[in-house]
C-alpha cells in the first residue's frame with residue numbers, strides 16, 4: 407500500500423496477463439484507479455471483475471487496444487470516461503518476443519510484429535499520453551524495458567534491439583519533458599516467468615522451461631512491486647532506472 411497512489415489514474419498497457427496484470431492489481435491495492443488495456447478483452451473483463459470485487463473503492467475501465475494500431479490507441483485514449491481520462495501514470499508494458507532465431511532464419515512476421523509492438527506501439531501510446539500530461543503539467547511514464555536492452559545474446563537480435571530502443575526512448579523523453587515535469591522510469595527485468603516465456607518459443611514449453619534450468623525466475627508480482635515503488639515516490643524524487651534480476655541469474 408502506497409498512500410501517494412490513492413486516487414491516481416493509471417493506464418496499464420498489456421494488462422491482460424503477466425507483469426501488466428500484476429501492476430494493475432498492485433496499483434488498485436494502493437487505491438489507484440486503473441485503465442487496463444490489451445487485445446484480449448475477455449481477460450481484461452475477468453481482471454476488471456476481480457479488481458472491482460477486491461478493491462471496491464477503485465474505478466476500473468477495461469478497453470481492447472492493440473498498441474500497433476495508432477488509430478486504436480488514439481480512439482481508446484480519447485474515450486476513457488470521465489475523470490479517469492486525466493492520466494497521472496502510464497505503465498508502457500505491452501510487449502513480446504518472437505523470432506528468437508538466428509538472423510538468417512528470422513521471419514518477416516517476427517521482425518514486423520516485435521518492432522511494431524515494442525517500439526512503434528510504445529511510441530504511439532507515449533505520444534497520446536504525453537499530450538495529456540503536458541496539458542496537465544505533470545505525469546509519470548514507466549517503461550517496461552529489459553536487461554535484454556543492455557546487451558545482445560544468441561538469437562536475440564530483434565528483441566534486444568527493441569528493448570535497447572525502449573532505453574533510448576526513455577532517456578530522450580526524460581530529457582524532453584523534465585521541465586514540465588513528467589517523470590520517466592525504465593524498469594529492466596531479467597528472468598520473469600509469465601506467458602511471455604512460452605510465447606517467445608512459439609508455444610514450445612520445453613524450450614521455455616530450459617531457459618530457467620537451475621534458476622528460480624522472478625514472478626510478475628516481483629516486477630510490479632518495483633513499478634508501484636517507483637510510481638509512489640515523492641514528487642521531488644524520480645526513480646530513473648531499476649534493474650531487477652532473478653537471484654541466480656548471471
Ligand code: NDP
Pocket residue numbers: 419420421422423424425426443444445446447449471472473474499500501502503523527550551552553594595596597598599600601602603605626
Ligand atoms: P505476457 O506475455 O504475460 O504479457 C504481455 C502483455 O502484452 C499481454 O498482456 C499482451 O496482451 C500484451 N500485448 C502483446 N502484444 C500486444 C499488442 N499488440 N497490443 C496490446 N497489448 C499487447 O508477458 P510479460 O508480462 O512477461 O511481459 C510484459 C512486458 O515485460 C513486455 O514488454 C516484456 O518484453 C517485458 N519483459 C518481460 C520479461 C520476462 O522475462 N517475462 C523480462 C523483461 C521484460 P494481449 O495478448 O491480450 O494483447
